[in-house]
Amino acid sequence: MxxxxxxxxxxxxxxxxxxxxxxxxxxxxxxxxxxxxxxxIKQGRQEHISEHPAILGGVISVYNxxxxxxxSISDVDKNTIAKVVDDMLANVPVxxxxxxxxxxxxxxxxxxxxxxxxxxxxxxxxxxxKIREQSEQIAKKxxxxxxxxxxxxxxxxxxxxxxxxxxxxxxxxxxxxxxxIIVSDGxxxxxxxxxxxxxxxxxxxxxxxxxxxxxxxxxxKLLGAGQIxxxxxxxxxxxxxxxxxxxxxxxxxxxxxxxLKERAMGAHYIGEQIASPLxxxxxxATEPGESGSFFFDDEGMPSTSTKIIDKGxxxxxxxxxxxxxxxxxxxxxxxRRESYKRKPYARMTNTYFAPGxxxxxxxxxxxxxxxxxxxxxxxxxDPKNWGIQIECLIGEEIKNGELxxxxxxxxxxxxxxxxxxxxxxxxxxxxxxxxxxxxxxxHKEWVxxxxxxxxxxxxxxxx
Amino acid sequence: xxxKIKEALNKNNEIYAWEIKSVESKSSQLFLIKNYIEQLRxxxxxxxxxxxxxxxxxxxEKQLGLSLINIQHxxxxxxxxxxxxxxxxxxxxxxxxxxxxxGDYYYDKNSVSEKIAKDRKGLLFEFYDKYKSVEDSxxxxxxxxxxxxxxxxxxxxxxxxxxxxxxxxxxxxxxxxVLSGNETxxxxxxxxxxxxxxxxxxxxxxxxxxxxxxxxxxxxKLPKSGNYPVVFMEEPLENLFSPLVFQTSGRAYFxxxxxxxxxxxxxxxxxxxxxxxxxxSNVKNxxxxxxxxxxxxxxxxxxxxxxxxxKKRWNDVRYSEYNKEEHTGNFANIEIGTGNISMDEFTDDxxxxxxxxxxxxxxxxxxxxxxxxxxxxxxxxxxxGIIPVKGGSVSGSINESFKNIYLSKExxxxxxxxxxxxxxxxxxxxxGE
Numbered sequence: 009m010x011x012x013x014x015x016x017x018x019x020x021x022x023x024x025x026x027x028x029x030x031x032x033x034x035x036x037x038x039x040x041x042x043x044x045x046x047x048x049i050k051q052g053r054q055e056h057i058s059e060h061p062a063i064l065g066g067v068i069s070v071y072n073x074x075x076x077x078x079x080s081i082s083d084v085d086k087n088t089i090a091k092v093v094d095d096m097l098a099n100v101p102v103x104x105x106x107x108x109x110x111x112x113x114x115x116x117x118x119x120x121x122x123x124x125x126x127x128x129x130x131x132x133x134x135x136x137x138k139i140r141e142q143s144e145q146i147a148k149k150x151x152x153x154x155x156x157x158x159x160x161x162x163x164x165x166x167x168x169x170x171x172x173x174x175x176x177x178x179x180x181x182x183x184x185x186x187x188x189i190i191v192s193d194g195x196x197x198x199x200x201x202x203x204x205x206x207x208x209x210x211x212x213x214x215x216x217x218x219x220x221x222x223x224x225x226x227x228x229k230l231l232g233a234g235q236i237x238x239x240x241x242x243x244x245x246x247x248x249x250x251x252x253x254x255x256x257x258x259x260x261x262x263x264x265x266x267x268l269k270e271r272a273m274g275a276h277y278i279g280e281q282i283a284s285p286l287x288x289x290x291x292x293a294t295e296p297g298e299s300g301s302f303f304f305d306d307e308g309m310p311s312t313s314t315k316i317i318d319k320g321x322x323x324x325x326x327x328x329x330x331x332x333x334x335x336x337x338x339x340x341x342x343x344r345r346e347s348y349k350r351k352p353y354a355r356m357t358n359t360y361f362a363p364g365x366x367x368x369x370x371x372x373x374x375x376x377x378x379x380x381x382x383x384x385x386x387x388x389x390d391p392k393n394w395g396i397q398i399e400c401l402i403g404e405e406i407k408n409g410e411l412x413x414x415x416x417x418x419x420x421x422x423x424x425x426x427x428x429x430x431x432x433x434x435x436x437x438x439x440x441x442x443x444x445x446x447x448x449x450x451h452k453e454w455v456x457x458x459x460x461x462x463x464x465x466x467x468x469x470x471x
Numbered sequence: 472x473x474x475k476i477k478e479a480l481n482k483n484n485e486i487y488a489w490e491i492k493s494v495e496s497k498s499s500q501l502f503l504i505k506n507y508i509e510q511l512r513x514x515x516x517x518x519x520x521x522x523x524x525x526x527x528x529x530x531x532e533k534q535l536g537l538s539l540i541n542i543q544h545x546x547x548x549x550x551x552x553x554x555x556x557x558x559x560x561x562x563x564x565x566x567x568x569x570x571x572x573x574g575d576y577y578y579d580k581n582s583v584s585e586k587i588a589k590d591r592k593g594l595l596f597e598f599y600d601k602y603k604s605v606e607d608s609x610x611x612x613x614x615x616x617x618x619x620x621x622x623x624x625x626x627x628x629x630x631x632x633x634x635x636x637x638x639x640x641x642x643x644x645x646x647x648x649v650l651s652g653n654e655t656x657x658x659x660x661x662x663x664x665x666x667x668x669x670x671x672x673x674x675x676x677x678x679x680x681x682x683x684x685x686x687x688x689x690x691x692k693l694p695k696s697g698n699y700p701v702v703f704m705e706e707p708l709e710n711l712f713s714p715l716v717f718q719t720s721g722r723a724y725f726x727x728x729x730x731x732x733x734x735x736x737x738x739x740x741x742x743x744x745x746x747x748x749x750x751x752s753n754v755k756n757x758x759x760x761x762x763x764x765x766x767x768x769x770x771x772x773x774x775x776x777x778x779x780x781x782k783k784r785w786n787d788v789r790y791s792e793y794n795k796e797e798h799t800g801n802f803a804n805i806e807i808g809t810g811n812i813s814m815d816e817f818t819d820d821x822x823x824x825x826x827x828x829x830x831x832x833x834x835x836x837x838x839x840x841x842x843x844x845x846x847x848x849x850x851x852x853x854x855x856g857i858i859p860v861k862g863g864s865v866s867g868s869i870n871e872s873f874k875n876i877y878l879s880k881e882x883x884x885x886x887x888x889x890x891x892x893x894x895x896x897x898x899x900x901x902x903g904e
Contacts, residue, residue: 471902
């Protein structure tokens with residue numbers, strides 16, 4: 009039985025159980041999750057070709073007037089669901105309602121990712137052969153290449169949300185392609201990586217030749233990379249690094265559960281100028297094809313696009329259901345879970361700076377002495393104090409308006425977020441969104457996100 | 472269910488070998504914002520992870536294919552899932568290796584908190600009560616959030632060579648955020664701890680320490696820029712030595728990701744303390760104190776680096792065969808040998824020295840060995856006294872920074888790290904003022 013038939017078959021029973029819960033509680037829902045996929049990973053002489061471990065289960069959630077109570081189960085069958093509902097009705101207390109639960113009435117809806125070339129239309133052998141052939145070709149590009157990790161992942165993310173008024177189902181397909189090149193000159197080992205993560209089909213299976221060539225070229229350059237002298241620099245950041253800045257700077261700090269916890273400085277600056285007037289920033293789950301997109305979030309909210317910063321003015325944040333209720337703000341579709349086993353939090357989706365008018369060449373030409381940050385790595389938020397930390401894998405020196413070829417690695421960006429954003433003096437016309445990464449909340453709760461932007465020019469501290 | 476899966480695997484003659492790992496997990500979770508409950512959760516899951524091996528020939532050479540499937544408790548068509556996995560495994564070409572065949576003795580590890588096994592929800596509310604009782608004592612600091620997770624895992628491993636073992640493990644996680652300050656200046660301290668025995672976690676002390684760090688941060692400044700001695704304590708210790716664990720693995724050697732050579736120094740011309748790195752599978756409350764590893768083999772104690780010299784690689788079953796080296800099993804808890812001097816002496820002869828208790832994020836790169844992070848909580852110690860520092864970054868690399876490393880004689884256990892309570896680098900690059 010396929011996933012859609014399964015959920016349609018069990019729906020009348022689940023709806024009955026939700027109706028039972030709603031006689032006692034103020035709001036209840038059932039979220040079903042079934043994530044499957046295929047992994048093809050070639051790493052030197054080793055191959056890993058397998059289904060990836062499925063996520064299959066569900067969560068029943070109720071609001072008792074004061075707080076939410078949830079039961080997560082891996083056995084999604086009538087017996088288990090009925091037992092959970094009986095237990096909740098018998099043991100979960102109910103209180104006077106403190107906050108009203110906002111929910112749109114949408115009825116029954118089914119959403120599916122469009123695949124231009126359906127993944128199931130290509131034979132497994134063809135997919136594997138392509139990865140093997142490509143890995144061999146990459147390995148021959150330079151004798152300093154010691155290993156090539158070539159990853160192809162198909163992800164089928166199926167979720168259904170059942171509440172009093174809604175029966176929503178989404179069937180999302182995402183393809184992840186990733187290469188990591190490990191190089192050595194006998195004295196040290198370095199690596200570089202790149203890839204694509206897009207919702208869609210086999211049309212994203214091919215990594216562009218120039219992406220592969222650049223990844224190899226930069227990996228080799230890293231063997232001679234030096235450590236940057238710490239100080240304040242004029243910086244041009246690639247769209248990938250700009251995306252990391254968007255994500256870490258005013259992404260985490262505008263997740264509104266952080267407002268409730270008094271952990272976000274942004275709560276005090278809504279409506280104020282916190283960035284250069286050149287800066288406009290969005291979080292949007294509605295971007296077609298981007299890896300952080302969906303049709304509804306894990307609390308049943310249809311996908312939305314949120315303008316977080318408008319021409320430098322802080323506009324609003326992103327909500328999960330609890331923060332929207334308690335702060336009495338309009339819900340956005342940012343209630344996301346790592347899986348059915350975890351609670352929802354306010355989380356980002358696709359976060360990016362809007363494009364401007366400058367070109368990358370104009371930006372580099374305008375720098376006398378500075379750094380072009382090419383490749384990002386990881387970052388960490390500090391919404392409470394607007395601190396930022398981003399580790400970049402590759403930066404190249406700029407002198408007299410030209411790239412010199414001198415490479416530094418790793419480079420750490422640190423600073424005070426408003427200072428950094430107010431220093432943005434040029435914004436590129438070349439928006440790119442990249443979705444290779446996952447995002448954690450604190451040090452856990454990993455969800456798929458993307459981030460991006462155009463090239464941007466700014467000034468901050470590097471080390 | 473496990474019997475059904477085993478029967479289905481055994482009757483299929485295209486399977487060269489198989490492994491099953493079942494994990495039954497029961498977890499209670501409590502979430503608070505400030506001091507009110509936001510959410511209460513119960514999680515009950517059962518999963519069966521099945522590895523299926525297929526031996527086949529390609530151009531006259533034997534190749535091993537491996538496919539992994541996750542079968543649910545109520546799976547109706549096990550045979551079809553297995554057929555699909557075999558079909559995929561047939562396409563996967565690897566140098567063959569043999570799965571673990573048993574023959575070693577398994578020691579029962581003490582990895583179960585009876586409180587978690589018997590009454591998870593009761594335990595959470597016991598911690599909640601303690602948490603509330605401490606609130607007044609940390610003023611003017613105050614609570615932002617608390618998350619508690621109490622989990623019991625029952626694990627069974629079996630394979631086609633007759634290995635069959637069970638293990639029971641508990642995990643307790645606590646995530647707290649404490650705030651201190653006022654409307655004009657407010658600071659936070661985030662603390663995440665993961666242990667086996669909640670009884671061994673001193674909640675009151677953890678919260679009071681967080682309150683002190685948050686309050687101290689109100690008077691913090693940026694560190695100075697330049698090269699300074701830096702002492703790592705608390706949170707950064709959990710990951711500091713992880714690149715060495717990776718670099719000493721058979722996997723890193725086989726995949727040409729390690730430059731370390733047996734019987735040679737791990738860093739050239741080291742002047743500081745020499746590092747000793749051991750796998751220790753018997754640390755009480757250690758997160759890696761488990762009965763068996765991913766291959767079903769008993770976790771063992773062994774030394775990979777002794778006095779700065781790389782002595783031997785650790786190898787799981789697969790890489791032991793690939794590298795034709797001893798099978799040690801996977802790495803257990805990371806034990807680092809302590810040094811000879813007290814951490815109190817680390818400040819001697821230093822004009823200015825920095826102490827870092829936590830970074831915003833700290834994940835040293837396992838391949839390149841580089842590390843760095845933004846200081847979340849730290850102190851500058853100089854003739855001017857002790858000044859809290861926050862912001863700015865510290866960076867270094869194993870190849871260079873470990874040449875002048877000093878290890879305290881005091882010991883600490885954090886997560887899966889057992890070793891010096893304080894680690895001093897004679898010189899690290901700081902980007903600050």
